[in-house]
């Protein structure tokens with residue numbers, strides 16, 4: 001046997017866990033989820049109805065009754081209780097979901113009643129972790145559950161749903177199957193040299209190159225995929241009064257930041273998430289960059305500097321009504337390559353002076369993208385959004401069909417697998433003994449297995465699920 005993999009159905013704490021599975025706040029309903037061997041016994045204790053004993057009911061049935069606190073005997077809420085019998089449940093264990101009215105106090109009391117009846121508080125992501133350990137979904141799919149919950153744009157949501165549906169896992173499994181088939185042929189030749197012929201090196205090289213090609217294609221989607229999943233940070237900077245706050249409002253299509261004719265209006269960094277062509281963008285409006293006139297402004301300017309340094313992309317705003325000044329030049333000379341110059345207030349200048357300012361900017365900042373806009377009228381804002389999306393995605397906006405790698409962890413595993421395959425191809429080229437080859441192929445298979453979780457360590461698995469929210 002070549003492979004040492006972690007056992008995906010390895011032992012875990014089989015206590016019965018419970019948590020609120022819905023957002024806490026005033027809403028129509030709120031759901032308490034209970035999972036584990038005692039789920040039905042706990043339901044029997046807390047659920048009262050004239051005719052229904054939950055543990056006697058079949059899977060996938062819903063029952064109306066009263067949730068009571070067993071300690072005080074007091075009713076907590078009128079509820080609907082749903083039964084899911086193992087293994088046909090989210091976690092693969094016995095699961096009970098109790099739909100209460102969605103009030104903060106009601107849900108807290110309901111959860112307390114369930115704890116009092118014997119359930120333990122669930123850890124973050126513990127339901128999904130159990131689903132993974134019980135083989136209900138693989139690791140990439142479990143991660144997709146988290147991505148789906150956190151998705152900020154349609155495209156991010158679509159990619160997460162594809163991954164949850166197994167798009168990446170299927171692709172990785174296909175590659176793993178080919179690797180395992182090559183490995184078993186090598187193993188047979190090594191174990192039974194008299195009976196089994198050594199595999200043909202040319203054929204093996206073709207097969208391995210094919211796998212490498214698919215992996216290369218997957219890796220090539222990862223930068224874009226990650227941007228849809230993680231988004232980017234965008235700092236809006238410039239000297240005072242050029243219209244930075246107006247630009248944030250224009251991108252948001254609502255008034256969020258204070259706009260006045262007084263230079264130095266914005267003191268703090270104001271962050272908002274905007275959907276730009278499907279990319280979640282956290283845009284930060286900042287205090288105007290200048291010699292600060294007081295303590296508050298000085299701190300604001302320092303914050304701007306830090307925001308600018310940390311941002312994935314910078315929008316430098318210039319004011320067409322004043323033309324470019326020495327302060328503007330200072331800023332233009334300091335920005336990095338992932339920046340766009342936004343020439344604002346084009347609504348108040350003539351075409352001639354606009355062209356003059358544009359040519360000034362081009363000499364000051366050679367090769368930079370300049371987008372003329374009016375934050376006041378909205379002119380040029382869509383063009384600016386196109387330019388932002390183009391720069392972030394390297395000119396490949398949009399999410400085509402097919403498998404996308406959205407997660408840095410998956411990308412790294414693919415790179416590791418690819419490197420092992422390169423070594424395997426070298427081994428073949430140098431006509432080294434066949435068992436050298438199997439070492440590289442096993443390494444590639446181990447790396448691929450980390451994506452689906454077959455070869456993931458317990459540490460890695462714990463780390464992934466600790467990023468989930470409680471109740472998922």
Ligand SMILES: Nc1nc2c(ncn2[C@@H]2O[C@H](COP(=O)(O)OP(=O)(O)OP(=O)(O)O)[C@@H](O)[C@H]2O)c(=O)[nH]1
Nearest residue numbers: 240241242243244245246261264265266288375376
């Ligand atoms: N005509 C015109 N005026 C604009 C435009 N954008 C902003 N302004 C005006 O310019 C002034 C400054 O706008 P703000 O958005 O507050 O500028 P800011 O860069 O955030 O300024 P500070 O926060 O002080 O650094 C306000 O009077 C705005 O109404 C525009 O596109 N056209």
Ligand SMILES: [Mg+2]
Nearest residue numbers: 244245265266
């Ligand atoms: Mg401002």
